[in-house]
Each structure stands twice: as C-alpha cells, then as structure tokens.
Amino acid sequence: MTLKVEGDPGYGSVSAGGRFIDVDSSESLPLLIPDIQRPVWKPLSREELEKCAGGPEWKKFRSRLALCFWIGWLMMLGAAIAIIIQSPRMESPSLHWWQRDVFYRLQPALFVDADSEGVSRISMVSERLPYLKSLGVGAVILEGLFQHDVSPPNLTEIDQSLGTLPHFTQLITESHKAGVRVMLDLCELDLFEQELGNGTDVWSSPSEYIQYSLRYWLEHGVSGFGICDTDAAFSTKTLMKWNLLMQEFNSQDDERILMVRQTGNSLPELNVSNTAVNGSLVELVIKSLIPPSHHPLSPAEVAEAMEASLQMPESHWPSWTVGGKVPWELQRATLVLIMTLPGTPIIRYGDEVNPIQDLDQLNHPLALFHSLSQSRAREEALHFGRFTFLSFNASMSGLNSTSAPPLAFLRSWGCIHFLVLFNLGCEPRTLDPDWAPSLPEDGVFVTSTGLDRFGPVSLRSLKMQPHEAIVIKLFESDNS
Structure with missing residues (x-):
C-alpha cells in the first residue's frame, strides 16, 4: 500500500547517507518496511548425519573417549583392590575340633528308665545322640562308665549295670553317624593302685596295664580321656607316655586328646622337655565356674563366684563347666555365661533344661541352648573374640549392697561387639546412661534367658528383668 501526499515540490526527505530523497519518488515506497529475512535453521537429514558421523575425525574421537573410560575404570578398580589388600584385617585362627565343639558331660547311670527288654543305659545314650547333635553338641564325655568302687578297677570292662561291650561298640558307630565324638572320663579311679594278679600278672607294672587299657579303647574309636589333677596319673612322666600313645592314633582329620579337670584354684605346671611330644601334654583343662558345694548357692554367692x-x-x-549347684532361677543365666565365655563350653547333663519345664521337652531341641550354640x-566374636570385663559403678539404678550386683562383659572381633549382661538379683535393673560411655548405644537382641527379646535396642532405655541374662550385638548408630 502506498500513500501519495500533495505538497511543496521542494519538500524532500533525508536519506540514510544524509542526502535528500525526492518526495515524489518516496511516495511510492511502502510505509512498513519488512524485516530482513534470515536463513531458517533446518535439522540435518539422515544422510547428512551419517556422512558427518562416519567421518574420520569422529571415529578417532569416539575411540579415544572409550579408551579413556576403560582406562579410568580399570585404574579405580585397581586402586580399590589395593586398598582392600593393604588394609589391616583380622585373620580367623585355625582351631582344633576340641576348641570349636560344645562338650556334654553325661553319666549313663542317670538313665534309670531302661526296661528289661535288653535296652541298656548305653543304648539309651546312643538314641540321644541325634538330639544332642541338634542342640549343637560336638563331643560327649561319658562319666562313671567303670566301677570305681572296685579295687583294682578293670579298665577294659564296662560296668555291667550300664551295658556290655557290644552296646558300647554300637554307641561308637552311632556317634560317627551323628557326628558326635565320645570321650571317657577316668577321674577317681585310682589308676595306679592296680594289684598285679587276678589276670593282670602278665603286666610288669600298673603303668603298662594302663597303657594297654588306653590303647584298647582308642582302638574302639574313643576320641580321648579325662583325668583329675588329683589323680596319681597327673604327672609329667605318665602324661608324656599317654601323649605319645595318642599320637599313634592321631590323623589330620581325627585328633585324640587328653583333658584334665581342675579341682583347686590353680593347676600344677607340667614341664615338657621331650622333643618327641608335640605341644602340651593336656589339650583341654576344665574348671568349675561355680565352686562345688553341698547346697544350692544363693544368687549373691553365684554373682560373687562369677x-x-x-x-x-x-x-x-x-x-x-558349672560345677556347683545353682538355683533353678539362675540356671539359664549360667548357661548363657558358659556359652559366651572364651574357651570350650562343657555342659553338664541337665544344665540345658529348666526344672520348671516339662521334661518331655528333652526329646526336642531346646530353644535357648540351640540359640546359643548356633550364635557361637x-x-x-563369640567363638574366639577378645574378652573385656565391664564393671558397674555405684550409680546403677536401684543397686544396693545386699542384692546381687549386675555383671557384664564384651566379646569383640574386629568391629563386631557382643555385650552380655546379667542381672542375677530379684529386682529389675535399669542401665546407667554413663555406665560405659565408650560402648555404642544401639544394638540388636541376639537372645535372652526368657527368649522374649527381639529387634533393635538402645542401651539407654534397656531395663533388665530379675534373674535375666541378655546377649546384644552392638553396632554404631550410623551403621546397619
């Protein structure tokens, strides 16, 4: 559209260069000058993209980029492996079978329900082996197998009231099937009071007869013998002969051992100078956790001994082992103690059963014993971790001088910590928040004597019930 204006012919306009433009010629120009048209952007076609991507420069760039990625990834992987290898770590010690297994002390004479149809007490022990294995027991110590009231005792003949040699042979066969070892206890037998005669005159000395008797039972498949530190056999000279005999039957997968039951506060030392004997003369030392007594101890006496x-x-x-008589309300607590202490736990027959429970449960795995053996x-940390005794201070809530004090210790291996707590008194206890500031505050319940503790727990809010023992696995608050 153009607009023609009539006016002075001398009237003009100034151009962009400062010169005047004739009005007549400008009247035909459009008033709205359109913008300068710019080139429109258009995406590359498929053919153009393939041409650019297939160029030699792009191929070099992509190959170099992929090479840099894989080199960087391999470098990070190598650095991670180097950190793992060079970082300090705890190495699990190599343990012998008697250091790993749970031992079970058993007197076949206690099975008084043997009938008259040829079921001996030793046969009843054979029937219990699968049950003991289900609880986590790895070795059985048979006590009272020989007649100790006969002088001299016949060390190659079982007490006829318990069974016969075929019954014992069947016991060894069943023990191999169940994976449970059998050991013989020779305590209180007066081994060296053998009178030469009555069929033993073929031996030049009692020591030679004892060597023959030990060999006799080793050939039948027993895994070792136990004596008391009060026996005459507990001497360096005698035990050295026994040790050499054991080595004749030892193999890489089946080691025979000697154990001694400590009756006093300390065990006499045995000096070994013979190079033919490897290691100690006695592999296992058994001590009573609770001192023997003729009457059940009070909770305060049990706490003091512990x-x-x-x-x-x-x-x-x-x-x-337990040793002394413990009140029934503390029986489960002592079971927790023995199963969580360093060393080999040796459980006495009946210690895994609470007297107030139905005795029919003997035919089934007991929950507390099974839980402890599986956790161990x-x-x-429970198997061979370090031990730290933790003492309580006087600010423990509700603590007084007449009640049994609470007890606690820590089992640690690497960054794993297990806290074991005992309240042997008859009153509930609440932990003092400042009792052990170095311990992590949070953890998770592993087991307890009441089998009623589950899930996470905070030590600041933990309240222990009377006669209760608790096992807690601790962890830092920012860890899982």
Missing part, C-alpha cells in the same frame, strides 16, 4: 572368674586374666582361662558357631 565376678571372680570374669576378672581372671584371659590367658589363664581354661574351658568351663556363626559369630566369630
């Missing part, structure tokens, strides 16, 4: 044992140097610790076998 505290004295827990403060003993760890390097001097033997394997543990699975957790390195």
